[in-house]
Amino acid sequence: MSPxxxxxxxxxxxxxxTLIAVSLAHALAHQGERVxxxxxxxxxxxxxxxxxxxxxxxxxxLLTGKSSLKTAAVRVPCGxxxxxxxxxxxxxxxxxxxxxxxxxxxxxxxxxxxxxYDRVLIDLGAGVDGxxxxxxxxxxxxxLVLTPDPASLTDAYAFTKLMLRRTxxxxxxxxxxxxxxxxxxxxIADTLTAAARSFLGIVPEYLGFVPFDxxxxxxxxxxxxxxxxxxxxxxxxxxxxxxxxxxxAVRVALPVMGLR
Numbered sequence: 001m002s003p004x005x006x007x008x009x010x011x012x013x014x015x016x017x018t019l020i021a022v023s024l025a026h027a028l029a030h031q032g033e034r035v036x037x038x039x040x041x042x043x044x045x046x047x048x049x050x051x052x053x054x055x056x057x058x059x060x061x062l063l064t065g066k067s068s069l070k071t072a073a074v075r076v077p078c079g080x081x082x083x084x085x086x087x088x089x090x091x092x093x094x095x096x097x098x099x100x101x102x103x104x105x106x107x108x109x110x111x112x113x114x115x116x117y118d119r120v121l122i123d124l125g126a127g128v129d130g131x132x133x134x135x136x137x138x139x140x141x142x143x144l145v146l147t148p149d150p151a152s153l154t155d156a157y158a159f160t161k162l163m164l165r166r167t168x169x170x171x172x173x174x175x176x177x178x179x180x181x182x183x184x185x186x187x188i189a190d191t192l193t194a195a196a197r198s199f200l201g202i203v204p205e206y207l208g209f210v211p212f213d214x215x216x217x218x219x220x221x222x223x224x225x226x227x228x229x230x231x232x233x234x235x236x237x238x239x240x241x242x243x244x245x246x247x248x249a250v251r252v253a254l255p256v257m258g259l260r
Contacts, residue, residue, distance in 0.1 A: 001115060002112055002113065002114075002115055003036070003111070003112075003114050003115065003117040003118055003119055003120045004118065004119045004120070004140050004141075005108075005111060005112060005119075005120050005122065005138070005139040005140045005141075006024075006119060006120070006121050006122070006139060006140065006141050006142075006143065006246065007122045007124055007135050007136045007139035007141070007142045007143070008020060008021045008024070008121060008122065008123055008124060008142075008143045008145065009124040009126075009132060009135075009136050009142060009143070009144055009145070009159060009172070010124075010126055010144065010145045010146060010152070010155070010156070010159070011126075011127070011128060011144075011146065011152065011154070011155025011156045011157075011158055011159040012126055012127065012151060012152055012155040013126035013127075014126075014147075014149075014152075015126075015145045015146060015147050015152055015177055015178075016145065016147070016177045016178060016210075016216070017123065017124070017126065017145045017177075018039070018041075018046055018047055018050055018123055019050060019216060019219075019220060019226065020143075020145055020175065020177060020210065020239065021037060021039075021047065021121055021123035022037065022047055022050055022051060022123075022225060022226075023225065023226050023227055023236070023239045024121060024239060024242065024243055024246070025037040025076075025078075025084045025086075025121050026078045026082075026084065026225050026226075026227045026228070027227060027239055027240045027242075027243030028084075028119060028121075028243050028246065028247060029078055029082040029083060029084045030078070030079070030082055030227075030240070030243070031243060031244065031247040033118040033119050033247065034084075034116065034117045034118045034119070035084035035085070035117060035118065035119050035120075035121060036073060036084065036085045036086075036087060036111070036114060036117045036119070036120045036121070037076075037084055037085070037086050037087070037120075037121045037123065038059075038086075038087045038088070038107075038111060038120060038121065038122050038123065039056060039059075039086070039087070039088035039089065039123045040104070040107065040122045040123060040124055040125065040131075040135055041123065041124065041125035041126070042089060042103055042104070042125065042131060044125065045059075045088045045089040045090070045091050046091050047086060047088050047123055048086065048088050048091055049091045049223060050220060050223060050225075051076060051086070051223065051224075051225060052222070052223030052224055053074070053076070053086070055074065055090070056074060056086050056087070056088030056089070056090075056091070057072050057073050057074045057085075057086055057087040057088055058071070058072040059072065059087055059088055059089045059107075060089060060090070062087070062107070062110065063103055063106065063107060069087070069110055069111075069114055070116070072087055073085040073086060073087045074086050074087075078225060078227065078228060079228070085117070101130045101131050101134050103131070104130075104131035104134045104135060105134060108134065108135060108138055112138075122135050122139065124136060127155075128155075128158055128159050128162050133162050133163060133166055134166075136159070136163050136166075136172070137163055137166035137167050137170070141173060141246075142163065142170075142172040142173065143172065143173050143175050143207065144156055144159055144160065144172035144173065144174055144175065144204070145175050145176075145177050146174065146175075146176060146177070146188065146192065147176070147177050147178045147179075147188075148176075148178065148179060148180075148184060148188055153188065153191060153192060156174075156192055157192060157195050157196070159172065160172055160192070160196050160200065160202075160204060161199075161200060164200055164202060169202075170202075171196060171200075171202040171203065171204040171205070172204055173204060173205045173206075173207045174189045174192060174193070174204050174205065174206045174207060175207045175208060175209070175210070175242065176188045176189055176206075176208075176209040176210070177209070177210045178210070178211075178212045179209045179210070179211055179212065180211070180212055181211065182209065184209075185208070185209025185211075186206070186209070188209075189206040189209075190206075192204065193206065207242055207245060207246075208238065208241060208242045208245065209238065210235050210238045210239060210242075211234045211235055211238060212235075213233055213234050213235035215229075215230040215233040215235065215236075216233075216235050218230070226239070227239070227240070
């Protein structure tokens with residue numbers, strides 16, 4: 001069986017997308033899934049930095065054919081009984097900054113055939129370039145991370161529109177990060193949903209929100225996983241709940257009513 005491919009994107013940088021991706025990998029491993037986290041920001045990989053790891057695997061070797069996925073990925077412990085694998089480019093190297101879809105498509109084909117995993121999480125680069133949208137449109141599900149920042153909402157709409165153009169029917173799932181409370185999270189999601197319904201003819205699913213939490217910043221500064229360092233903090237609890245939803249979810253393609 002092929003793994004479930006879950007892409008995690010955002011229309012802009014600064015949404016906390018990589019923190020969400022790393023934390024979901026951790027939480028889904030706790031659910032018993034065999035998880036591979038692929039940092040597919042081919043120009044500015046930083047998942048290994050957030051995890052405090054000297055290296056995040058050998059993505060360069062995998063893309064050049066010098067390494068197999070089995071040897072390219074590295075193990076990330078997340079508790080006494082659990083772990084997930086990480087595949088990333090060297091942080092700060094910019095090795096594949098201009099590789100675009102030419103690198104994205106072979107990588108995606110490799111990930112789609114990685115039957116040693118139950119799920120592959122793909123941490124996309126920020127923005128809406130061709131490589132990002134290729135991953136987003138071919139994944140089994142795509143999580144779109146946005147924040148209360150108005151620019152984040154505008155760029156998330158652009159991401160949704162471009163994904164629909166590629167797929168014809170699919171909308172991303174909405175995950176609101178750094179919301180002050182449940183009311184603000186729902187308001188941000190409803191704003192994007194209303195625009196998508198009116199102008200794109202699709203209704204993105206609201207997956208949930210992760211509250212603003214100062215402990216998240218502490219975990220990033222410590223280069224330590226949030227769910228290990230502060231497992232009881234509100235943000236960690238929210239991510240665990242979203243992971244439970246993903247663990248049991250069955251995605252159904254949504255009908256499209258037109259694109260304007």
